[in-house]
Amino acid sequence: MPQYKAPLNDMKFIFNDLLGAEQHYKNFAEGEEATPDMIDAILTECARFAEERLSPLNQTGDEQGCELVDGNVKTPEGFKEAYQEYVAGGWQGLSHPIEYGGQGLPVSLGVLKSEIISTANWSWGMYPGLSLGAMNTIYLHGDEQQKALYLTKLTEGTWSGTMCLTEPQCGTDLGQVKTKAVPNDDGSYTISGTKIFISAGDHDFTDNIVHIVLARLPDAPKGTRGISLFIVPKFLPDNDGNVGEFNNVSVGSLEVKMGIKGSATCVMNFDGSKGYLIGPENKGLQCMFTFMNTARIGTGLQGSCAAELSFQGALSYARERLSMRSLSGKKAPDKVADPIIVHPDVRRMLLTQKAFAEGGRALIYYSALKADYLVHGATEEIRENADDDLGFLTPIVKAFLTETGYEAANLGMQVYGGHGYIKEWGMEQIVRDTRISMLYEGTTGIQALDLLGRKILLDKGTAFRRFSKELGQYCKGQSKFVSGKQRKKMKKMLSELTWINRQWSYLTLRVFVNSMRNRDEVGSASVDYLMYSGYIVLAYMWALQAEKAYEKLAEGVSNPEFYESKIRTAEFYFARLLPRTKSHYAAMMAGADTLMSLDEAHFAF
């Protein structure tokens, strides 16, 4: 397994230099403490923890997996101790309010923390990660008493939380939820039903586990309009947070999965468990959606984390493994063969990984800064605009970054040749671990429908037009830091981006018009549309990076190689990856008939 090394140079370049986090944080009270020095100290310490504590547990966690012992989940060796250290360091509450025990730092900084932790050990990171979902739900929809009791414990990390949505008969189609909530005289509810695919549904990290459960009241309307949200703790606490009676929340079984084996995926049985309504009756789904956009950045993160980790592993192997001679002449004549990094196709794979890892990082941070406005924005209007902007970006972040992250993980394995298939090297684990990211939190297909059907067509393209306008204006602006031959290269990049941005607008209109005629045109174009959009958004991130690199080089820097590398990677991206838009464009223009004309009964004989 590659020993993870947090790429702090790249992280700081993107966060500070490229996106101007320092200036950005001046817009928020929460940003006051987040000075560059503070950020630096946090990242350094987080990197140390992740590299020393979490990275070594990544492969052993996969080997050992989780076990169900006497009805309770036993996590792999060392997981619990690492969590105790994490809690002692105050990491769980980094971006949560001081009044509930958090450190009150901006949401975006929490994303950088998550990146470091999750790249080192995605399975481990899912336990505190899921807890963040429960924390956000309670923070946004809980009453003061619920916040004081549950949010404080969750922010400290002494309790953890889960999200219980999926049932055997439904994942995406939550209107089919059957779990029942019957009101009791004391204002509580009796919850009965089975939930599946519950990450961190049980474990040995904390004294208590707080489940956020979607369930249906007895008189609830059918479908999605009859679902409510409940807090259901594993053990019933008193008002001071002392853990009491067992609440009949039990693990039916542990799923045996392709990967993320250190993460417990539970079937959870609620057998007359006591629950507490959170948010308004029958508005459970809306409550869920309020933080869905932020949560989905976290899932998109898995893609760029995988790209980064696999890139680190592949790069070191490509520098060491000796095989064949360069076609353009020996490069290491003193050795038995050349290191494989001399071969153009190996470089193609490494550069693809690098472009997705670093481009994805930029897109994640860019989105995270928008999330700051969503959470900490001063006015309702600012928050709503940020929500729309983020709403447009998140399906792209989630689906495009996980699809490309999976590709990158596969390329990393490919660099190792046959050795990539052997567990020992850890490269195949990255592939297995990452594969889930295209499935959970809404599959790629569902994200694509969300983007095209909901965020663009329903919204009449408002957020899309705002983004596309920003991109167009950026392209128009003449870069003052770029001169001479470099200027010509940068201008070429920007003119390509201008052109494809226009095609994007045209295409969006075409799909819009087609969908008025036939609703199946939406689903027929959606995944290609999402991928197409993703390549453009990432091109924007790479143009930004190239331009900033030229600026830094013009200023005169002590490490010009770093910035040259950014420019070369941007050029690679524009030359080799952005053209994938051509195929997606053609595929979606082919129309729905190519998919719908075959009778369901005639797919096979």
Place this chain on the structure above:
Amino acid sequence: MPQYKAPLNDMKFIFNDLLGAEQHYKNFAEGEEATPDMIDAILTECARFAEERLSPLNQTGDEQGCELVDGNVKTPEGFKEAYQEYVAGGWQGLSHPIEYGGQGLPVSLGVLKSEIISTANWSWGMYPGLSLGAMNTIYLHGDEQQKALYLTKLTEGTWSGTMCLTEPQCGTDLGQVKTKAVPNDDGSYTISGTKIFISAGDHDFTDNIVHIVLARLPDAPKGTRGISLFIVPKFLPDNDGNVGEFNNVSVGSLEVKMGIKGSATCVMNFDGSKGYLIGPENKGLQCMFTFMNTARIGTGLQGSCAAELSFQGALSYARERLSMRSLSGKKAPDKVADPIIVHPDVRRMLLTQKAFAEGGRALIYYSALKADYLVHGATEEIRENADDDLGFLTPIVKAFLTETGYEAANLGMQVYGGHGYIKEWGMEQIVRDTRISMLYEGTTGIQALDLLGRKILLDKGTAFRRFSKELGQYCKGQSKFVSGKQRKKMKKMLSELTWINRQWSYLTLRVFVNSMRNRDEVGSASVDYLMYSGYIVLAYMWALQAEKAYEKLAEGVSNPEFYESKIRTAEFYFARLLPRTKSHYAAMMAGADTLMSLDEAHFAF
């Protein structure tokens, strides 16, 4: 795990109707027995064996894996018994000469057998599959005594064989092979060295295992010109084939792998083992290459097998799983939701799988018929032309079909949503099992260099031009069976194919010219060139199928749905998959600078 059902209708359509196997077999003595009735009987019986015996062992084989017990490999439960039945049925020698105990049927028929067996259970199929490699080597390069002793046992299946090429320090770069062969007075050799990644290196199926080992004589020239080939049996036999003394061939360890867990991948130690030279001294690599083309059809097969099996699993799930309503109105109003096959994006995934599975099948059979000429061709010229044609096709068959097969396997998993990630359903196993196919027998990158560097540039494009000419002439030929509106559709398909065939020629010339200037242009274009070529070759296969379907419909048939389905799938392929050539075209035109300009030291900081 999907219960495999051999798609005999499709297999027979492609083999008999599309490619005219009956007429083809009249060209060979070996084809005399291969009448349509005989073929039908063989396929039916093989399907029964695979469906009833092998398919049920696919998932349990993955769960149990292989074990090393007292130095010997124990295969999963039921594997050995299935092999005994297979041997009793005379399956191993189906396409091998009657004089060595085979059934003397054409090589191509063996490919259909392999397809059925390997789709049902790839891991199991590797044991007899690797043996075929050893059989072919001995048949082509062994002396009469070696054939009488070893080939007979291998053809019966009472012994099995392996190919021992790879060593820890080298896989692709076999010039680095270190295993030593020291001549003994009795004409034998003493073999010492370690080989890795030896599939079927040990097992409990047979009394003896015959290893074909690449090793170096004491005075051998350095590099690839100093490698010889040896027969090294696990137990030394007498001349009557009675197994005797242990030959110090032992299993160092079993690899722990991502998939194909039922297949034993061994580290093999040869510790002063007795070996027998096969073929001329120092010509071991050339001897290996003589049957490499045929062997690689077998590996390409893994891709289309995976596409087929995953398609079968995904299709049945898509018909049963109820989720959401069709955007164009309820399709199953009596049910709680519509089956997901109504959703365009699910159909996109299924059709992609179908297009790769059935298109891949056509390409495999098309290549297998060429292999008949290579093996059974009447004159040296016929055999050499067939070798050239096949040499051109095999890197495409091997790499393109495994890359697209892996995509198809991932799509099948994707159709299942989160359930696809759970082992129980068997869909993730197909992904894990198939992943190796892009790595072994030469990675995709190596196949691409073989295609572009060796088969096209070194050969000055002779085989390429012959194929492209065949394709061009096919497109020009007016289809007499297609009339009216259909005729227009078929002509459109053929004119697209004509156009891209011309682009292919132009592009090949461009790459040729570029490579004269800079050898790194070859490796820079190679994988994109291979994938681009693959999409065109598969388009040819789909055009052929559509035309044959129109012909059948014009004749009047009792099952028009089958042929309509072929035409719809061909249209889907041309509209949605063939356009991927656009991205590959652009990427390879970007040139080597985009890959080579970044200094090796500056990939990461």
